[in-house]
Amino acid sequence: MYDTASIQPAFQPIEQGNPADDGRAFRRCLGQYATGVAVITVKHDDKLAGMAVNSFSAVSLDPPLVLWSIRRESASAKAYLEASHFVVNVLSADQVETSQVFGAPHPDRFSQVAWTPGRHGIPLLDGAVAHLECRLETVYEGGDHLILVGHVDRYVRFEGEPLLFAQGQYAVTQNHPRLTVAAASPSEPIAEGKVPTFLKLLSITNQHMSALFQEHRQALCVTAASTRILNRLFESPCGIDELERSTYLGRDTIEDVLGDLVAQGHVLSDKGTLFELTAKGRRTSEAVAKRSAEFTIEKLRGISESDIAAAKRVLLELQKR
Amino acid sequence: MYDTASIQPAFQPIEQGNPADDGRAFRRCLGQYATGVAVITVKHDDKLAGMAVNSFSAVSLDPPLVLWSIRRESASAKAYLEASHFVVNVLSADQVETSQVFGAPHPDRFSQVAWTPGRHGIPLLDGAVAHLECRLETVYEGGDHLILVGHVDRYVRFEGEPLLFAQGQYAVTQNHPRLTVAAASPSEPIAEGKVPTFLKLLSITNQHMSALFQEHRQALCVTAASTRILNRLFESPCGIDELERSTYLGRDTIEDVLGDLVAQGHVLSDKGTLFELTAKGRRTSEAVAKRSAEFTIEKLRGISESDIAAAKRVLLELQKR
Numbered sequence: 001m002y003d004t005a006s007i008q009p010a011f012q013p014i015e016q017g018n019p020a021d022d023g024r025a026f027r028r029c030l031g032q033y034a035t036g037v038a039v040i041t042v043k044h045d046d047k048l049a050g051m052a053v054n055s056f057s058a059v060s061l062d063p064p065l066v067l068w069s070i071r072r073e074s075a076s077a078k079a080y081l082e083a084s085h086f087v088v089n090v091l092s093a094d095q096v097e098t099s100q101v102f103g104a105p106h107p108d109r110f111s112q113v114a115w116t117p118g119r120h121g122i123p124l125l126d127g128a129v130a131h132l133e134c135r136l137e138t139v140y141e142g143g144d145h146l147i148l149v150g151h152v153d154r155y156v157r158f159e160g161e162p163l164l165f166a167q168g169q170y171a172v173t174q175n176h177p178r179l180t181v182a183a184a185s186p187s188e189p190i191a192e193g194k195v196p197t198f199l200k201l202l203s204i205t206n207q208h209m210s211a212l213f214q215e216h217r218q219a220l221c222v223t224a225a226s227t228r229i230l231n232r233l234f235e236s237p238c239g240i241d242e243l244e245r246s247t248y249l250g251r252d253t254i255e256d257v258l259g260d261l262v263a264q265g266h267v268l269s270d271k272g273t274l275f276e277l278t279a280k281g282r283r284t285s286e287a288v289a290k291r292s293a294e295f296t297i298e299k300l301r302g303i304s305e306s307d308i309a310a311a312k313r314v315l316l317e318l319q320k321r
Numbered sequence: 322m323y324d325t326a327s328i329q330p331a332f333q334p335i336e337q338g339n340p341a342d343d344g345r346a347f348r349r350c351l352g353q354y355a356t357g358v359a360v361i362t363v364k365h366d367d368k369l370a371g372m373a374v375n376s377f378s379a380v381s382l383d384p385p386l387v388l389w390s391i392r393r394e395s396a397s398a399k400a401y402l403e404a405s406h407f408v409v410n411v412l413s414a415d416q417v418e419t420s421q422v423f424g425a426p427h428p429d430r431f432s433q434v435a436w437t438p439g440r441h442g443i444p445l446l447d448g449a450v451a452h453l454e455c456r457l458e459t460v461y462e463g464g465d466h467l468i469l470v471g472h473v474d475r476y477v478r479f480e481g482e483p484l485l486f487a488q489g490q491y492a493v494t495q496n497h498p499r500l501t502v503a504a505a506s507p508s509e510p511i512a513e514g515k516v517p518t519f520l521k522l523l524s525i526t527n528q529h530m531s532a533l534f535q536e537h538r539q540a541l542c543v544t545a546a547s548t549r550i551l552n553r554l555f556e557s558p559c560g561i562d563e564l565e566r567s568t569y570l571g572r573d574t575i576e577d578v579l580g581d582l583v584a585q586g587h588v589l590s591d592k593g594t595l596f597e598l599t600a601k602g603r604r605t606s607e608a609v610a611k612r613s614a615e616f617t618i619e620k621l622r623g624i625s626e627s628d629i630a631a632a633k634r635v636l637l638e639l640q641k642r
C-alpha cells in the first residue's frame with residue numbers, strides 16, 4: 001500500500017495562486033491533468049484544415065456527443081464554425097511528429113502526413129488509434145475559447161497505443177507499477193518470494209530505478225524539461241522548432257523554460273529565433289550530466305564488475321531481438 | 322523515423338460503426354483518447370459529495386475556465402448543480418484507490434481518504450497533483466450528460482506524477498521511447514555507438530521488450546484486460562470490486578470483458594456477484610501463462626546461463642537500493 005490515505009507524506013505545493021495573477025503558472029497547473037492528443041480535421045470551401053488539441057472530451061453515449069475547444073482568435077476558427085462536419089483523429093504513440101505539424105504554423109500540413117478522405121472529403125489521418133466522424137451540433141461560449149460539441153456519426157478504433165501529453169511533454173503509457181509488482185508474484189512479495197521471470201524483473205527494476213532517479217533530480221531542483229533543453233543546446237545553438245523536435249516538450253513549455261533560462265543567464269537569445277548556452281549555461285549543463293553519471297555509479301556500487309559486464313551483455317543482446 | 326508518414330503499415334480497424342448500434346464498442350473507441358483522473362468535490366446542504374471523472378478539460382486561460390460532465394441521472398447531479406462552488410482534484414499516480422472509492426457506490430467516501438477543507442468547506446484531497454477551486458459559471462446541455470463550466474478562483478500545483486486512464490485501465494506516464502533512445506547517445510545510433518550508461522540501457526531494453534511482448538500478445542488475440550481477469554479468477558472466484566482492486570482495469574472494462582468471457586464459456590457467474598472460471602476458462606488461463614513463459618524463454622535463447630544468472634543478480638540487487 002502506498003496510497004495517499006495510508007502513508008500521508010507532506011504534500012508540498014510548487015506553485016499556487018489566482019490564475020489572473022500568473023497565466024503561465026496556471027497553465028502549468030492545468031498540465032497536471034494528462035490528456036491524449038487529437039487532430040481535428042475539417043473541409044471548408046474546398047480547403048482542408050487541421051489542428052492538434054488536447055481539449056477533447058467524451059460527453060454523452062446516447063446521443064453520442066464529444067467536445068473540444070478552439071481559441072476564438074484562431075485563424076482556423078471560421079472554418080470549424082462554418083463547416084457542417086469535422087473529424088477527431090486520436091493520435092497514436094508513433095505520431096509525435098504529426099502532432100507537431102498540426103500544432104505549429106505550417107504552410108502545407110496535409111502534404112506532411114498520410115491521410116485518406118472520409119465522408120464529406122474530410123481527412124482521416126493514417127496511423128491514428130481512433131477516428132470519430134462528427135456533425136457539428138452546438139457551439140458554446142467558453143471565455144477566450146469556443147466549445148464545439150459534435151454528434152458522432154461513425155467511429156473506428158484501431159490497434160495501437162495512444163500518444164499522451166502530460167506536464168508539458170509528450171509521453172506514452174505504461175502499466176501501473178503496483179500492477180506489475182502484483183502480477184509478478186500474486187501470492188507473495190517479490191523480495192522474499194520466488195524470483196519472477198527475467199523480463200518481469202527487468203520491468204520492475206526499471207520502474208524502481210526511474211522512480212529513484214526522479215527523486216534524485218527533484219532533490220537537485222532541476223526539472224526534466226530544463227535538463228532536456230540544456231542538453232540539446234550543449235550540442236549546438238538552435239531554434240524553437242529544433243528544440244521541439246529533439247526534446248518532445250510542448251511549445252508552451254519550451255517557451256516558458258527558455259524564458260527562465262535567459263533570465264537566469266544560462267541562455268542567450270539571438271532575436272528570439274536562435275538560442276545558445278552562455279558559459280554559465282555550459283557549466284550548469286555539465287554539472288547536471290556529471291550528477292546523472294554519479295547517480296548511476298552510486299547505484300551500481302558494490303556490485304561486482306563482472307556481473308555488471310554480464311548484465312550489459314544480456315541487455316544489449318536483448319535489444320537485437 | 323518510425324512515424325506514420327514514413328513507414329505506412331496497414332492500419333487494421335478493430336471495431337467500427339455507428340455509435341447507436343453498439344454503445345459498448347463506441348465507449349471502447351472513446352477510451353483510445355487517454356485522460357487523467359479528477360475527483361470533483363462539492364459541499365451542498367452541509368453534505369459532502371465527490372465523484373471521479375475523466376471528462377475534465379481546460380477551456381480558457383483568460384478568463385480561467387475549465388469544464389467536466391456529469392450524467393443527468395447521477396444521484397449527485399443536484400448537489401453539483403445547486404452548489405455555487407466545486408473543487409477539481411487532479412489525482413496522482415499513487416491514487417488509484419482514491420479513484421476507485423469515488424468511482425463506485427460507497428457509503429462514506431470521505432472517511433476513506435485524507436482531505437483538508439478548502440474555501441467554502443469543500444474537500445481538497447491530500448496527495449493530488451493539483452487542486453482547482455472553482456465557482457460554477459455555466460451549465461450546458463450535453464445529451465445524457467450536463468457540461469459544467471467552472472471559473473477557477475485559485476489553483477495549487479504539487480510535485481508528483483499524474484494518474485492516467487487509457488484504453489479502459491489505470492496507467493502511469495513514461496518518457497516517449499524515441500526520446501530515450503535519442504537522449505542515450507545524441508550523436509550516434511546505439512547499436513554501433515558507445516554503450517550508454519547501465520541505467521539508460523535498462524530503460525531502453527525494457528521498452529524494447531515491452532513492445533515485443535505486446536506484439537506477441539496481439540498475435541495471440543488475447544487482450545491485456547482479459548488476461549488480467551483470467552489470471553485473477555485462476556487464483557480464486559471473486560466479485561467485481563475485487564477484480565477492480567487487483568486488475569487496475571476500469572469498472573466498465575471489467576463488466577465488458579466478463580460479459581464476453583461468460584458468453585464464451587470461460588467464466589460462470591453466480592447471480593452476477595461472484596465469478597469463477599469454468600474448466601475451459603482454466604485451460605485458457607493456463608495456455609496464456611504458458612505462452613508468456615515461452616516468450617521469455619525464446620527471447621533469452623542463445624544467451625549463456627551464467628550471463629543470465631549474473632544479470633538477475635544485478636537486477637535484484639538494484640531493487641534493494
